[in-house]
Amino acid sequence: MKPMRKIPAEVTEVFRKKGVFTEDAPIFIRTDMGREEFYCDAYTVLVPEGIATLFCSFDLRGKRGASLFSRERTEKVFREIEYVFVPLEEVEEIKVEEQVSVLRTVLKRKSGEEEILFWAGAACRSDVYRFSEGLASYLKEGKVPEEPVEQKDLCPRCHMPYADPRHRICKKCMGKKSLVKKLLPFFFRYKLQIALVFLSVLLSGAVSVITPYLNSKVLYDEVLTPGSSLYGQILVLVLSVASAALLSAFIKMVNTMVGAKVSSFVVYDLKKTIFSSFERLSYSFFTSRHTGRLITQINSDAETLYWFFCDGVPYFLTNILQIVGVIAVMLWTAPLLTLFVLLPVPFVFGGYWVTLRLFRRLHAENHTHRSRFNSVLSDVLGGMRIVKAFSREEAEVARFDAKSRELAGSTLHINLRNHTVFPLLNLAVRLSTYMVWGFGGYFVLKESLTPGSGISYGELNLFVSYLTMLYTPLNFFAGFFNHMASGLNALQRLFEIMDTEPEVKEKDDPVELECVRGDVEFSHVNFSYAPGKRTIHDVSFFVPAGQTLGIVGHTGAGKSTLANLLTRLYDVESGRITIDGVDIRDLSFQTLRRHVAIVSQETYLFRGTILENIRYANPEATREEVIRASRAAGCHDFIMSFPEGYETVVGFDKKSLSGGEKQRISIARAILKDPAILILDEATAAMDTKTERHIQSALEKITQNRTTLTIAHRLSTLRDADFLIVIQGGEVVENGTHQALLEKEDGVYHKLYRLQMEAMRTIGIEE
Amino acid sequence: MIDNVGSATELFRLMPENCRLYLSEKGLLRVSIPQKEYEGRAFLALAFPFETKVEYIAVQNEAKEELGMIVSLSDFDSETGTLVEAELKKKYFAPKILRITKLQEKYGSTFWDCETDHGPLSFTVKDTHRSFLRAGEDRIFVVDHNGCRYEIESISGLDKKSHSKIELYL
Known part of the structure; x- marks a missing residue:
């Protein structure tokens, strides 16, 4: 236990x-x-x-x-x-x-x-x-079965149970610190570029602080003040300010270019690593997740990260430096006035913070309304045939109108808030500028009456310029924390995929088999997709090399699960499956994939030409081999009827093929692989009886001298199988040859066969 | 129109005249339906669990085969009504979330700490946006990674802090 x-x-x-x-x-x-x-x-x-x-x-x-x-x-x-x-x-x-x-x-x-x-x-x-x-x-x-001791549900670091053992992420150990730690190696590859970004940030901060000093204090107090050392040197000042502006622009350009390059590469590396993780992960990972959501997740999360690192982090550093520099120069120029300037800072910052939180909520609501609106739209457009067939146009218009109104209301709400809250905040910022003008003016007057007791006009101007430089970063910071939160969440989600452990793993030193005879044996195999809901219960059978086994059973009996287990999409819970006497868990994935091929009811053709799709199983196959495989699968003739022949592009918006045509292409793909073991999982189920018969004769040729497991609903497909097993509720309830099973009048197979024959006769097809 | 499709659509309507629901000595629900020669354990299933808990209640045997349907619980006496309601409450058990004390998103999952009518509970929800079952405009069920459900009877009735924690997922 x-x-x-x-x-x-x-x-x-x-x-x-x-x-x-x-x-x-x-x-x-x-x-x-x-x-x-x-x-x-x-x-x-x-x-x-x-x-x-x-x-x-x-x-x-x-x-x-x-x-x-x-x-x-x-x-x-x-x-x-x-x-x-x-x-x-x-x-x-x-x-x-x-x-x-x-x-x-x-x-x-x-x-x-x-x-x-x-x-x-x-x-x-x-x-x-x-x-x-x-x-x-x-x-x-009188005894309890021994099971291997597993500690899979405990975090190896803190020994706390995982919140979800199938999803081995420890809530306690996976903090934001460890996230950053995990991300650092991705950045370390670009050490030099990052050092350049930091250097440019430093320079940019320094230049931005110096510029107002030049065009305020130096201009008014030196260049325009008679008697000072720089009096009248307007050209020198203009050239200095222009040079500073030029330098600043250049630095920003370098900063942005290098930053964007590093971010792009880091995001590219992340996406690549994640896609490699997909290849590593077991099939169960994908069945428990929505594919569309995974695609969106990777794309949008990677985008979020790109903008966070490209736009967020460098500006964050620049702004920090700017604030520190500005406050330092202000304190050095006039400490008392600096205090007046800094007094409203916490309130303005607080104002921005609250406002952004409010807007975050409003935008989230708006996003929900937009999603609902979009789903109604896609629902109606996708189901237009049904809408028209049931004359539901008016009801659908009303449904659309309701969602549209909600969205419009929410957008209006955001706009109204936008136009009231931000002007108020700007007013608050302007008020503090007025305060500086007021107090500053007082100090300037004081200076003119008693030199040395106040500040000069140039210094006052400098303060006003710095004030703007102080408030712009505040606005940025208030928003930055939101970006940081979404950036870290995106990182977490991406690392989730990278850190998930595959359920089906290859052994450390797997067995490689060059040639496989094709003996397949299931021995006391048990398996369940969900705990406690056993799908396969104590299934045992042996298929000698080159023979065909037919697997029969009702929908949901567990037939396809046997195929999934033989191809190691899932691992058995107990018992073993062997190929040529070797446990498939000991075989390398390459051996298994090379020698076992599956043609299932769900066909999938990748975007590309028919040639590429057939060659997917064996990219080295010659054109002649592709044509021979297609002829065997019965798809050559219809391929040749297309103007582009084997180079016809299939996929969305291109050439659409019927279910039967797609199926025949996927059979050709499997034939081209020339596997020792072929699984036909309801391979002809999507076809009409005529097409099925056409393919059946092709399949008979292919399955000769090849171990074949044929799973079929239509029993006529299985007549020529060497041996049949009948699965019911995950168990083998009958086995024998077609003839032997038919002779058992009270048997499951006999009943099924009789029912199907009657159904065929009803629609005018005689076997 | 549905009347023209024959006996295939007919419900075996359970009424006090043709069935008796009672508790075994050990407190398990049983049913006796003489017309179907059945007397044994009764398992209940609601046809419209979000809409009504007192109508269209299927009574099943242990193999989950339908023995008949209670179209309206008001057809029965109050004692049977109480029995059925108690059994349904157990079957559709879902702690009611009164307050969300903490909701943290990490690694694509959300970690919830809540005050419920069954005391404080913590649970994990995977793929949060897709784990909300809408049972009306204002009522939802949150389904955790184990498949356990937690009810929020009224989203608008939640306190402001709790509401702000979940609104991003609604």
Whole structure:
């Protein structure tokens, strides 16, 4: 059994007092609900005498006398709620009943009486199923199956359980600091360029502080003041200011160019690393996520990061330097007036902060309204045929109108706020300028009356210029924190993909097989997509090399899952699958992919020519081989009917092919791969009977002397299989040849065959 | 028009005359339907769980095959009504979120700390935008990564701080 968390000493003690010794327990489980639906701790142990459950709680309370800063300032207070014991000789079985959010574990006594043992939250689902299976095995065989010790659900660093074990991200260990740490290697590749950006930021800061000094203080107090050393040197001043402006422009240009280049490369590297992660990840990762969302996520997150690093970070540094420089020069020029200038800064900054938060909310609302509006639009346009067929135009117009109104209202709201809040803020900034003019004017007058007691006109002008330089960065900072938050979130999402561990992994030293005969064996294979919901149960069969196995069963019986397991899209839970006697988990991915090909009902053609699509399986194939494969798959003739032949471009907005045509191309693709083992998973299901028959004869040629697993709905497809297995509820319920199975009159296969033949006859097709 | 499509659409309407719902000694719901020669455990499922909890209640056997349908709970006496309502409450158990104390987005998942009618609860939601089930204009269910549901009875009824935490995902 998988070791669950330890039983706390208090619980062990209660059990001991009741005569239940937990050290004798082959299995135990901790769940999170009581006998009724309320949250509490529940420990259920299986001991040789019976099943004991203790419902209890550990309430947290402050420890008396402990210091507020002490680590042990709280203590857990144990409280026993209920104890239940059922002798083992009375237990028939334990059933797990799924509710919408929670699970109910029902104990059935040998007397037939049923009772609720405990409820459990969905988080305990896999443990509950493991417990009930363990108990079933204990009741039957007197022992619990051994399972390898796994600690996959604990963070290796802090040993805390993951919030989601399938998504091994530790909330505690993955802070923003570690994010930056992870990102740094991407930047370190561009050390020189980054050093250049920093240097240019420094220079740019210095130039921006010097310029107002030149065109205010030097102009008024030196160049225009008779008697000073620079009096009349207008040309020198103009040239200096122009040079500073030129230098500033040049630095900014270098800064922007290098910054943009580094950001582009870093984002490119990130995207590349993420795409490589996609290749590494297991199929289950993609089935549990929406593909469109993944695409948007990568694109928009990478964009967000690009703008954050390109626009955000360099300007952040420039602005910081600018503020520090400006305040330093101001303090040096007139400390008292500087204080007056700085006085309203916190209020203005606070104003910007609050405003931006408000706008963030308004924009989020607007985004929601826009999404709803867009989904109504795409709904109606996509379903126009149905709208017209059911004469629902008016209702759809009304639906569209409602969403459109909401969007318009929200946009108007933003615009109104925009035109009231920002002018008010600007007024506040201007007021502080007026304050500077007022106090500054006073100091200038004072200076003219008593030289040395105030400031000059040039210095006052300098202050006003600096004031603008002080408030512009404040506006930037208030917005920057929002950008930073979204930038870090984008980073988190991107690293999520990179850090996810693939569920199906290649062995460290995998077996490479050059030639494969094609013996396939499933031995006691068990598998479930979701915990407790077993899809494949104890399936065993052997297909000798070169033979064809037909797999029959209802929809959802688990037929395609067998194909998924053989191709290692998923790994078996227990049991093994071998190819030529080697466990497929020991084989390299390359060996497996080279020797096993699948043609499924869902065909996918990549954007490109038919030739490229067929060659996808074997890019080295000659043109003649492609044509031969196409002829075998029965697609040569229709390909040749296109003006561009094999160079016809398929895909969206280009040449559209029918389902049957696409299927035949994908069969050609599989033939070209020349695999030792071929899986045909409902390969002809999308075709009409005539086309199916046409392809069937082609498939018969291909499958000769090749191990083939044919999964089919239509039993007529499987008549020529060497052997058949019938799957029902994930189990093999019948096996034998077509003839032998038909002779079993009460058999599943016989019934299915009869039903299908009758259906075919009804539509006028005789087998 | 639906009347013309034959018996395939007919509901086996459960009424006090043709069925009896009761609790076993150990508190499990059972049903007896003489017409179908069935007496055993009863499992309930709502056809329109967001719209109504007192109408169109399917009564199923252990294999989840429908035995019949309670079209309106008002057809039955109050005692049966209470039994059915209690069973449905258990089946559709979803703690009600009263206040969101903390909502943090990390690594594409959101981590929630909430005050609920069942005490403080913490849970993780993956792909948050797609994990909200809308049960009306103002009512939603948040589905966590385990599939457990949490109800927000009224989004507009939430306090300002809680509301501002989730509005980005609504």
